[in-house]
Amino acid sequence: MSATPTWRPPPADVDHNHNHHLESAERRELPDSAYALPAQRKLPLSDAGHVRAALARFDQVAGVSDADRDLAWANILAAARHFGVEVREKRWQDLGRTPHTTNPAHPR
Numbered sequence: 001m002s003a004t005p006t007w008r009p010p011p012a013d014v015d016h017n018h019n020h021h022l023e024s025a026e027r028r029e030l031p032d033s034a035y036a037l038p039a040q041r042k043l044p045l046s047d048a049g050h051v052r053a054a055l056a057r058f059d060q061v062a063g064v065s066d067a068d069r070d071l072a073w074a075n076i077l078a079a080a081r082h083f084g085v086e087v088r089e090k091r092w093q094d095l096g097r098t099p100h101t102t103n104p105a106h107p108r
Contacts, residue, residue: 003067007075008033009082010046022046036072036079037064043072045079052085059096 010030022030022044036043036054042061043054054076064072073092080087089095 003070003074005074005078006033006038006071007036007045007078009079010034022050036075037061037068038071038075039068040064043076045075048083048085051076051079051083054079055085055087055089055095058092 008031027041027044030044030046032038032041034044034046035041036045036058040063042064043057044050045054054072058069058072058076061072069092077087079085
């Protein structure tokens with residue numbers, strides 16, 4: 001099932017450094033639309049690093065419905081396009097089956 005993304009790029013004053021760790025205050029200041037799961041305010045998508053983290057941790061989020069996951073997937077894809085993050089998986093159900101990033105020790 002396909003959902004319409006609700007994700008919007010974070011405010012311009014948010015640090016878009018790929019290695020930036022969001023402090024608690026910064027997370028609180030992000031609008032709901034900056035999260036993959038806006039109702040739960042889970043999986044922030046404030047930069048490319050957070051998009052990659054959301055992909056890596058997607059299947060670890062508990063207590064959400066398949067409809068929530070559909071929305072989260074649409075939001076992750078929108079943020080990935082915006083930040084230039086490659087997403088190989090076609091559906092959220094494919095996450096976790098193979099490593100998201102290429103590991104030179106284990107070629108695909």
